[in-house]
Amino acid sequence: MPLLKSWVESANAPNGQFPLNNLPYGVFSTSGDARRCGVAIGDQILDVTALEQDAHLSISDDPVFVASSWNAFMALGPEVWRSFRARLQAMLGTEASQADREACSGALVPQADATMHLPVETRGYADFYGCRNHAFNVGTMFRGPDNALPPNYLHLPIAYSGRASSIVISGTEIRRPWGQLKAPEEDAPRFAPCERFDFELELGVIVGQPSEFGRPVSVAKADEMIFGYVLLNDWSARDIQTWEYQPLGPFQAKATANTISPWIVTGLALEPLRVSTPEREKPLLPHLQEPGPMLYDIDLEVLLLPDGADHPTTITQSNYSEMYYSAPQNLAHHTTSGCPIEVGDMLGSGTISGTTRKSRGSLLELSWGGTEPVEIDGGITRSFIEDNDTIIMRGSARGDGYLVGFGQCTGKVLAAYADPYSRD
Incomplete structure (x- = not known):
């Protein structure tokens, strides 16, 4: 699979860490705000907690990203992991709808402004x-x-x-x-x-x-x-x-x-x-x-x-x-x-x-x-x-x-x- 192009321009940078093909998951906060789940895209973080709260990104009947970890999402299993990733790539790709672009644009946070935290709760x-x-x-x-x-x-x-x-x-x-x-x-x-x-x-x-x-x-x-x-x-x-x-x-x-x-x-x-x-x-x-x-x-x-x-x-x-x-x-x-x-x-x-x-x-x-x-x-x-x-x-x-x-x-x-x- 070649490079997938994104409307987030920094994601298309040569030798960039976080293109649309990657989309890694983390937990972040800004200026003392509560911790949220986010996805790295270029030099930005897509705030998926905010998108879920705004009902633009629905994973299940119950909220998944309200806790400050990815544990609840992981528990949903591989089929959900795959469909969620496909949805993110569609929302952030160059063929994204205007509604998706507007929603995601409002949920982007510069990585330089974020403090990162442990992404999962680990007991073992x-x-x-x-x-x-x-x-x-x-x-x-x-x-x-x-x-x-x-x-x-x-x-x-x-x-x-x-x-x-x-x-x-x-x-x-x-x-x-x-x-x-x-x-x-x-x-x-x-x-x-x-x-x-x-x-x-x-x-x-x-x-x-x-x-x-x-x-x-x-x-x-x-x-x-x-x-x-x-x-x-x-x-x-x-x-x-x-x-x-x-x-x-x-x-x-x-x-x-x-x-x-x-x-x-x-x-x-x-x-x-x-x-x-x-x-x-x-x-x-x-x-x-x-x-x-x-x-x-x-x-x-x-x-x-x-x-x-x-x-x-x-x-x-x-x-x-x-x-x-x-x-x-x-x-x-x-x-x-x-x-x-x-x-x-x-x-x-x-x-x-x-x-x-x-x-x-x-x-x-x-x-x-x-x-x-x-x-x-x-x-x-x-x-x-x-x-x-x-x-x-x-x-x-x-x-x-x-x-x-x-x-x-x-x-x-x-x-x-x-x-x-x-x-x-």
Whole structure:
């Protein structure tokens, strides 16, 4: 499908993030007003809450966009998702009726005037370890290349359950965490601020349909349940993790924050850009086999902006097609025990790393555990994130003459509290 032209001129800009082919969903507010549901089009936001209140956009018998999230809409299911998107494209396309143009013109808000908020209410979050390149790099650092991958890696998606309460919107400042640290030469741990704070480049998967308690879903069904995707920075305290992760895995090392980009790029927008997962080194069991291509060709990059610098430095460029396990596989695996999935739940893809150093999706890999510092413009280096550094993630998929953009996922790291218990 080529670029769809819109009467909103900024949506037709070459290499624009939000053409009519995209139409991602978010929640915004302006000048202290109530939060509303909106759709990005060019450099504008279409206020769909206002259109529903004015009876120009009817989804169901009951209001859908009165709450400050997309959960109620997601619960209506894939057929409604598809028809709503088609209606939006008709209203914003060059063949739109005069009535549609007038209604939408009155509901457009410049993105520059808006404050973005979390687009969904999330009660469940799990982070996967779905990129073989990343798993091999990390395993090699700690166990050598011959034992880099755990025995189960090529048979099932590995994951841990994280804290949904730690999910924050892009732009939220992140406080360096405290925790127990223990260096190999130390006899006992100490309680101190994290010294090896890191980012992880991931995609967050927004689940739009629930699963039944006690009953797993197939990979094909899981694909239908996925509403869309966001950029995800899974902040990681590497030194806290080293001490705590045996034998049950990450806990406080991954609980500081998970920053997401504000716009949910739908599976419908990404549909023309599907690609297959790599050839399997070992056959997967039937319940995890895919019926077709389940990844997307999405270019991703991470930039680091030191405090006071004139511009950020691109430190990695990768692509979502590098994943070994797809989002539908991860979701299907999550349900095999009968664990119920709820509307609004989020799954992290796992760190997205390529096969070259410049495509590694974390500083742990880029600096090879701190032994090979990364060069930053201005003659400085980084092994891990320093105080007042800002991490910027960007992503876009290229269609036939257009981009499907995700916007930005940003977070500035602040110094740890001098006394984390000073308010007790």
